[in-house]
Amino acid sequence: MMKRKKSETIHKKSRWSNYSRSDKIFLIAVYAILISLTLICLYPLYFTVIASVSDAHSVYRGEVNLFPKGFTMAAYELVFQNKSIWRGYGNTLFYTIAGTAYNMFLTLPAAYALSKKRMYGRGVLTVLFLITMYFGGGLIPSYILYTNLNLINTRWVLIIPAGLSVYNMIVTRIYFQNNIPETLYEAARIDGASEFSIFFKIVLQLSGPIIAVIALYYAVEHWSSYFSAMVYIRDTKLQPLQVVLRNILILNESAYQDALQASDATAETIENAAKQAYMALTMKFSLVFIASAPMLAIYPFVQKFFVKGIMIGSLKG
Numbered sequence: 093m094m095k096r097k098k099s100e101t102i103h104k105k106s107r108w109s110n111y112s113r114s115d116k117i118f119l120i121a122v123y124a125i126l127i128s129l130t131l132i133c134l135y136p137l138y139f140t141v142i143a144s145v146s147d148a149h150s151v152y153r154g155e156v157n158l159f160p161k162g163f164t165m166a167a168y169e170l171v172f173q174n175k176s177i178w179r180g181y182g183n184t185l186f187y188t189i190a191g192t193a194y195n196m197f198l199t200l201p202a203a204y205a206l207s208k209k210r211m212y213g214r215g216v217l218t219v220l221f222l223i224t225m226y227f228g229g230g231l232i233p234s235y236i237l238y239t240n241l242n243l244i245n246t247r248w249v250l251i252i253p254a255g256l257s258v259y260n261m262i263v264t265r266i267y268f269q270n271n272i273p274e275t276l277y278e279a280a281r282i283d284g285a286s287e288f289s290i291f292f293k294i295v296l297q298l299s300g301p302i303i304a305v306i307a308l309y310y311a312v313e314h315w316s317s318y319f320s321a322m323v324y325i326r327d328t329k330l331q332p333l334q335v336v337l338r339n340i341l342i343l344n345e346s347a348y349q350d351a352l353q354a355s356d357a358t359a360e361t362i363e364n365a366a367k368q369a370y371m372a373l374t375m376k377f378s379l380v381f382i383a384s385a386p387m388l389a390i391y392p393f394v395q396k397f398f399v400k401g402i403m404i405g406s407l408k409g
Contacts, residue, residue: 139156139377140377140380140384141377142158142159143160143377144374144377144378144381145163145165145168146164146374147161147162148166150162151374167375167377167378168378168382170375171375171379174340176328176336177333177340177382180332180335180336180337183247183331183332183333184314184317184334186247187247187250187251187315188311188315190247190251191251191310192307192311192314195255195256195257195260195310196306196310198256199257199261199264199306199310200296202221203261203267203268206218206261206265207265207266207268207269221261221262231323234253235324245325245326246330249320249325250314250320250321250332253320254314254320257309257310257313260306260310263302264302264306267302271298271299272295272298276294277290277294308390311387311390315387316334317334318335318338321334321335322338334383337379337382337383340379341375341376
């Protein structure tokens with residue numbers, strides 16, 4: 093084992109020595125740029141973590157840069173003491189799981205059907221799908237429609253209207269066209285397989301990468317859903333996590349402003365409100381981390397499918 097590692101090291105050194113001076117300078121510059129970009133992308137997440145466990149005053153004064161100061165978990169304790177956080181988590185989990193399942197239920201069959209070049213009316217249906225990518229009814233007509241359908245202030249208003257992403261469907265369709273040979277379909281038909289059998293027993297079995305990628309896209313979209321929930325859901329028991337976090341931040345930040353503007357405010361009241369405002373700042377970072385953690389935990393498990401799924405699915409079909 094040690095001999096193998098030594099041989100690999102010697103081989104790498106010999107390869108490096110074979111490069112010309114200009115090639116070495118170019119490679120060093122490329123690696124330096126890549127490392128710099130990596131640090132730039134990772135630092136905001138790192139800062140969010142260290143700021144969430146730092147003293148509120150230190151964060152407010154801008155003293156937290158590379159390491160936490162005055163380590164404390166007070167922000168997380170305050171967040172998790174709020175029952176609305178747990179309720180928002182539960183709602184978001186429901187919207188994410190149910191919404192993603194519904195999305196995949198619509199996207200995969202549609203992509204499979206449109207991947208068939210001999211399908212009658214395939215071009216017309218594709219154009220109709222594409223029109224919805226560029227033209228919409230707008231917010232007010234949508235609100236009126238959902239009201240008439242009795243979807244306002246229900247869980248389904250965040251699931252049913254967002255049933256299918258045309259872009260995801262097109263990427264999946266192109267994956268089916270380029271990755272599954274037509275001869276496989278013909279062989280299945282000769283054996284007596286129906287279209288349903290081909291779809292469930294062949295297509296889905298061979299499309300693991302694109303299914304994982306598209307499912308992650310839909311899951312992230314549902315998990316980060318904010319504007320639609322804020323417009324269509326007023327019942328606090330049905331609001332997702334993102335809206336609950338927004339309400340907590342606004343409540344904490346407005347308390348300090350109300351205390352300053354109050355005519356009968358005492359020094360003690362203003363001081364308590366200031367402490368609450370400082371804590372709201374660290375709570376903001378803790379809430380960002382709490383909201384992002386589940387997606388960050390899921391991503392490494394599906395990252396390996398991205399190159400194969402997206403690269404093949406993005407080819408022109």
